[in-house]
Amino acid sequence: MKIKKRYHIKKKKMKEILDQIGEFSLLIPRKATVEIIETDENDIILINGEPLLMFMDERVVPTLRGAIHMKDIEKGYVVVDMGAVRFLANGADVMSPGIVDADPEIERDDIVIVVDEKHRKPLAVGISLISGPEMIENDSGKAIKTIHHIGDAIWNLEV
Template identity: 55%
Template sequence: MKIKKRNFLKNKKIKEIKKELGNYDNIIPKKSNVELIQVEDLPDVLLVDGEPLLMQTEDRIIPTLKAALKMDITEKYATVDMGAINFVIKGADIMSPGIVDADKTIEPGETIIVIEEGHKKPLAIGISLISGEEMIENDKGKAIKNLHYVGDPIWELEI
């Protein structure tokens, strides 16, 4: 893995990122160093005090699973059953039948943390395709587009 570019962000840019993160803005504490690194064949990654806690997809900045492990997840989550875990950690999108619980305030297009029901640990980060209510009620169809999961190159990233 080859780092193409690495630079620290200015306070103005950090404030913009925190605003975009919304519910997840506490990932970047005050007075922390934030670096943008561009890695070959991966999305851009933001290091917060040297840890890869954020990543940039085509149109948004989302937390990484390492950030999700540090946070208390109380909103914008979907819980999947044990049968869905193997599919999720191989990068599959999350289907409605595998979801046993979800935050009812979820709207389509929001960043969602997917957690497993046994230990309540994060498995993936994705974008909701339907509302939280529909995730629980539906018995077919895709509910969440999987963007980042346990075992993918960003999870394995060592700086």
Template identity: 45%
Template sequence: MAKISPKKRHTIRKSKQSKIFAALREEIGESAEAYTGKSIEMVETTGETTVFLVDRHPVIMEMGEIVFPTLRGAVERPFPEKNITVDAGAIAFMAKGADVMRPGIVKISPDVKKDHPVLIIEERYGKPLAVGIALYDAEEMELCETGKVIKTIHHVGDDLWNMEI
């Protein structure tokens, strides 16, 4: 991800809120209800990412057509859908933004779809490490033995994580 910083910040209309939450519901189902709040603001950035603040917390991001919780959102408001669990050996690599390789995965949520976002969590404490795009459906990923299976788009310590709003 290129260096990003906030450009504009403004409250969004109800119609835009409806579209964002419909897209989020499409990705994570009924867990999207946890991401509603009294005030919703949109923060345009210098990068490709738009961040949505729910009650002043950066919990939703939009990258192109993808609407998904940010890592901060996943930490504050956990959800069980679209999760990939990695072993302890993968944590150091994930913290540097590495893509996920099949040998490091210990559990795959059955609702993972190719070209859709997934939350990557660590095995021991269940904490979110990154958000990525699945390169395979869950069934295909289970059959893989080697190679890259998830392209990381947001990780702990990246510009989006560190962005001051």
């Protein structure tokens, strides 16, 4: 990942981001230093020097570090069995048979945080391809397209 530009965020843009991220707005303390890093892939939002949010298309989504800072994720979570962990660490998409539980309010094209069954630690951020109830019911097929996972360039970003 190549960094092209780094700059502080303007107040108007900050308000737009806060309106968009919902419960993840807790990641941005009142007096935080908020910057944007433009890269050759996705632009990343640094909060006090840590990459906690990123732009995905026109949406602002949490990075795994952001999800870890949140501790308990109440909405948009998907729980996978421990057998899926090694595949997710390599960037695989999430398949329905590996899903143990999911937020019933998830709809198609929502941003989701994938956590492991045992420790409830975030493993990946993805876009849902089906609804939450369908993820649990289905015995086959892809449920989530992975956009960011442990060990990728965003996870390893040092600034």
